[in-house]
Amino acid sequence: MSFLVKHLGIADYDLTYQAMRDFTQQRDSSTSDEIWILEHPPVFTLGLAGDASNLHSPSSQIPLVQVDRGGEITYHGPGQIVVYLLLDLRRLGIFVKELVSRIEQALIDTLADFGIQAERHPGAPGIYVAQDGGIAAEYRGAKIAALGLKVSKGCSYHGLALNVATDLEAFARIHPCGYEGLKTVDMQTLGIKDNMDIISQTLLEHLQRQLISS
Numbered sequence: 001m002s003f004l005v006k007h008l009g010i011a012d013y014d015l016t017y018q019a020m021r022d023f024t025q026q027r028d029s030s031t032s033d034e035i036w037i038l039e040h041p042p043v044f045t046l047g048l049a050g051d052a053s054n055l056h057s058p059s060s061q062i063p064l065v066q067v068d069r070g071g072e073i074t075y076h077g078p079g080q081i082v083v084y085l086l087l088d089l090r091r092l093g094i095f096v097k098e099l100v101s102r103i104e105q106a107l108i109d110t111l112a113d114f115g116i117q118a119e120r121h122p123g124a125p126g127i128y129v130a131q132d133g134g135i136a137a138e139y140r141g142a143k144i145a146a147l148g149l150k151v152s153k154g155c156s157y158h159g160l161a162l163n164v165a166t167d168l169e170a171f172a173r174i175h176p177c178g179y180e181g182l183k184t185v186d187m188q189t190l191g192i193k194d195n196m197d198i199i200s201q202t203l204l205e206h207l208q209r210q211l212i213s214s
Contacts (some may be wrong), residue, residue: 001207003034003035003211004032004033004035005034005037006035006036007037007038008036009038010038011038012040012041013040014065016036016040018162020086020157022133024086024105024155025153026154027155029088029091031088033086033087033088033091034086035083035085035086035204036081036083036084036086036159037077037080037083037200037204039076039079039196040077040078041190042061042075042076042077042167043062043065043075043076043077044062044065044074044076044170045062045064045065045066045075045076046065046072046073047067047069047109047148048067049070049071049073050066050072050178051073051149052073054072054175054178055073055173056173056175057173059170059173060160062075067158068146068150068157069148069150071125071146071177072176072177072178073148073174073177073178074161074174075171075174075176076161077170078084078166078167079164079165079167079188079196080162080164080166081196081203082160082161083160083161083204085099085103085130085149085156085158085160085207085211086155086157087099087158089154089155090154094150098157099149099156100149102208102209102211102213103147103160104147105206106206106209106210107147107160107206108120109206110202110203111145113202114117114192114202115192116129116135116144116187116190116201117134118130118144118145121141124177126143126145126146126147126177127147129144129145129185135174138183139190141154141183142182143176143182143183143184144163144185144187144190145160145161145162146160146161146176147160162199162203163185163190164186164187164192164199165187166186166188168184168185187199201210205213
């Protein structure tokens, strides 16, 4: 099983969002699964169940876009690896809950490769710095990666975002994922200086490994 991987660079959010929906609506059983790796210019996105008031300090420089993924509000911007997973879940033989678990594990394994212990928090999708991972106390439990998916006709789109060297001040304008006071951190703050390409490739390898596992 293989995936068509597309490296899109810095891509406009609205255009990419429309392209994901178009791809999913037009695909059929013979369409190859695709993985898109990119960064976005600064943007806040609000999921289907999201509350716009969780953007408590709006910025005239950062638009807010209502989208059809699950989850609450988040921020995308330069220095953040975004991966969109356009997958036929029926063909892969997995359900959405299992897909989420595999994405989370790929993120945990990626961060471990760079010396960061990370963990899931039940009931709060995303990946968090481990409470006992040897990190400075102020960053323990901070969110370092987000995920949100949409499934249409058995096929997924949207995906994940990993904070590498991100504008953390933008996260201070929102209640990330609807949680007031939730800390957000990036890999750079935790001492990781590897470039985006190296980290992206490591994440891609872990995602592919997770997606083809039985």
